Amino acid sequence: MEVTPAALDVARIKKDFPILERQVYGKRLVYLDSAASSQKPLAVLEAMQRYYETTHANVHRGVYAIAEEATRLYEEARAKVARFIGAGSPEEVVFTRNATEATNLVAYSWARANLGPGDVVVATEIEHHANFVPWLQLRGEKGTELRVLRLADDGQLGLDDLAQVLAGAKLLAVTAASNVLGTLPPVRQLADAAHAAGALVLVDAAQWVPHMPTDVSSFGADFVAFTGHKMLGPTGIGALWARRELLESMPPFLTGGEMIRDVRLDGFSTNDVPWKFEAGTPPIAEAVGLAAAVDYLEALGMAAVRAHERSLTAYALGALKEHYGEDIVIYGPPDPALRAGIISFSYKDVHAHDISQVLDQAGVCVRAGHHCAKPLMRRLGVSATARASFSIYNDEADVDALVEAIAAADALFG
Amino acid sequence: MPGLEDLYREIILDHYRNPRNRGELPSPPAVRTEGFNPLCGDEVVVYLKLADGVIADLKISGQGCSISQSSASMMSAAVKGKTTAEARATIRAFRSMMSLHEQQLDAPPAGASLEGNGADDVAAEGQPGDQGVPLGDLEALQGVVKFPVRIKCATLCWHTLAQALDEAEATAAGP
Known part of the structure; x- marks a missing residue:
């Protein structure tokens, strides 16, 4: 039996996010672009401010009090993030700049040390460029082969030929949650199949960790990449989780200070x-901010976060269809239980840029474009989509504002 | 803050809904040049046919937003039948209108009006010899510069046309 988590008090949550008090064009800011970057609660901003005002010094160097405090805060942040994602130990968490640097760390360190001509990397058609281009580049440099799991018409990955695609593969690179479709691929099933074929598994969890309970061991993965700024934390910090023995076997990626013994x-x-893997002075204040973001999310409870966003997604899918019927095309799985809080859509033949521009005038922020997933855009047969994405601070009134603003786009272009 | 009426002028919407010179030309003899906006995935394809230094025919295909599509439509109407020299002067005048306003956006305090900068003022800032190049309907696009993200939408087809002219003239010059 699934335990129903307590509902989020969104009105109270909104008050924790100063930017949501802002107006644009005289309208309330309706922020529906959290898949691109989330907003930050006061707790995160204050933690960073407090760190700079009271503690800042470089880490792992000085023997004086504030340097030791800074080191402790930085390492506590790592431990907190490790617990948050179910890592076996803090040493399995490498801080990076973002998820892109995390996938590139795997590509530059592990893959270049372990893969050569003819070795097979498997990616999927729904990957963000951050988990696709590194494998294209590796192919060009090392002569590896890149195979691709395709998107099926139901918005899920097509797995009929999974065994064939994985045969002889050395790495499977797959997203845990599509940043365009919201699709949630069966990561555990894919990881087990990849391991059976002798491949390691890299999971892009950038759109998963901020929105769902995360347990890297239940993914069954070897590498998991995610980023802080999509999970209420600051920009400039992300993380790569990897099994310890893998990290120990891998050569360094960037070299210089901090990463060196002698x-x-x-x-x-x-x-x-x-x-x-952390050459140079790391993002210390950002780690402190990320730790505060983890505290904030944990206080809400990730099961409650997921339940809220799932219910809001169901409401939005219903409202958009009810108002716009056949005029709106929503990409991805129709069942809200099978998708993250991300809704990409086309409206009639109005270009996504034009929709987004009109929505902006109503204070509604959505993303328009290819979402750094051009292979997927080609598969969908579109050059761009509009995308609304949800977080803990969104409510049904925000969805209603979106629905209403699309009518304004229709009046102009429909 | 600028409003939608600054961006989506009626004439822009007209060109978007009823694009002029839409289609393709056999290539060769026409030159076919593609332009991409990597930020948004918009693409424009310009088919250009020169005869004795004159743009004898020109077609536009591709896909994009109302600004990129209407800019391409207006551009095709403005340069078709013109000499390559006249077309290049128009390109310079258009780019100048876009970049002039872009620079001005940084200069005046927020909310300062950009109205009153007609094509004549604009052309004066362009290359020597562009004075008096009439932009006509194209002036409707000057509102785009109040929305800096959209400037590339408006200029994409012009960059592509410039490239097509280069290729067509190189072909005409022959080996």
Whole structure:
């Protein structure tokens, strides 16, 4: 039996986000672009401000009080993030700039050390460029083969030929939640099949970790990439989780300070994991902010977050269809239980840019474009879509504003 | 803050709904040039046929937003039948209108009006010899510069036309 989590008090949550008090064009700001970047609660902003006002110093260096405090805050943030995603230990979490740097860390370190001509990487047609282009580039450099799991017509990955596609593969790169369709691929099933075929598994969880309870061990993955700024945290910090023995076997990605144990005129040795992968001064204040974001999400409860966003997605899918019927095309799985809080749509033949521009005048922020997923756009047969995406601070009134604003676009272009 | 009426002038919507010179030309003899806006995925294809230094025919295909499509439509109407020199002067005048306003956006305090900058003022800022290039309907697009993100939508087809002219003239010059 699934336990029903307590509903979110969105009116109270909204008050925690100062930007939501802002008006544009004299209208209330209706922010429906959290899949691109979420807004930040006061708790995150204050934690970073407090850190700079009271504690800032470089980490892992000084022996003075504030340097030790800064180091402790930075490492506590790592431990907090590790717990939040169910990692076995904090040392399995490498801080990066963002999810893109995390996938590239796997491509530059693990893949370039382990893959060569003819080795097979499997990606999917619904990947964000961040989990696709690195594998195209690797193919060009190393002569690896890139196979692609296709999107089926029901908005899910087509798995009929899974065994064939994975045969002989060394790596499967797959998203946990599509940033365009909201599709939630069966990551565990895919990971098990990939492991059976002898491949490691890299999961792009950038759209998953901010919205669902996360347990990296239940993914069954070897690498999981995600980013702070989509989960109420600041920009400039993301993370790669990987199994410890993998991290230990991998060569460093960026080199310089912090990642080093010893340097001689004729060579160097590297620091322990995860610091081996954190060259240079890390994003310390950002880590402090990310820890505050994790606290905020944990206080709400990720099951409650998911339940809220799922229910809001169901409401939005219903409202858009009820008002616009055949004039609106919504991409991805029709069942809200099978998708994240992301709704990409086309309206008549009005271009996504024009829809977004008209919505903007109503204070409604949606993304228009290819969402860094051009292979998927080609598969859908469109050059761009409009995309509304939800977070904890959105409610039905926000969806109603979206629905109403589309009518204004219709009046102009329909 | 600028309003939608600054962007979506009636004449722009007319060209969007009823695009002029839409279609394709056999290539060769026509030159076919593609332009992409990597930010939004818009694409424009210009088919250009020169005869004795004159744009004898020109067709536009591709897909994009109302601004990119109407700009392409107005551009085709403005340069068809013109000499390549006249077409290049129009390109410079149009680009100048876009970039002039772009610079001005940085200069005046927020909310300062950009009205009153007609094509004549604009052309004066362009290359020597562009004075008095009539932009006609194209002036309706000057509102786009109040929406900096959309400037590339409006200029995409003009960059593509410039490239097509280069290719067509290189072909005409022959080996």
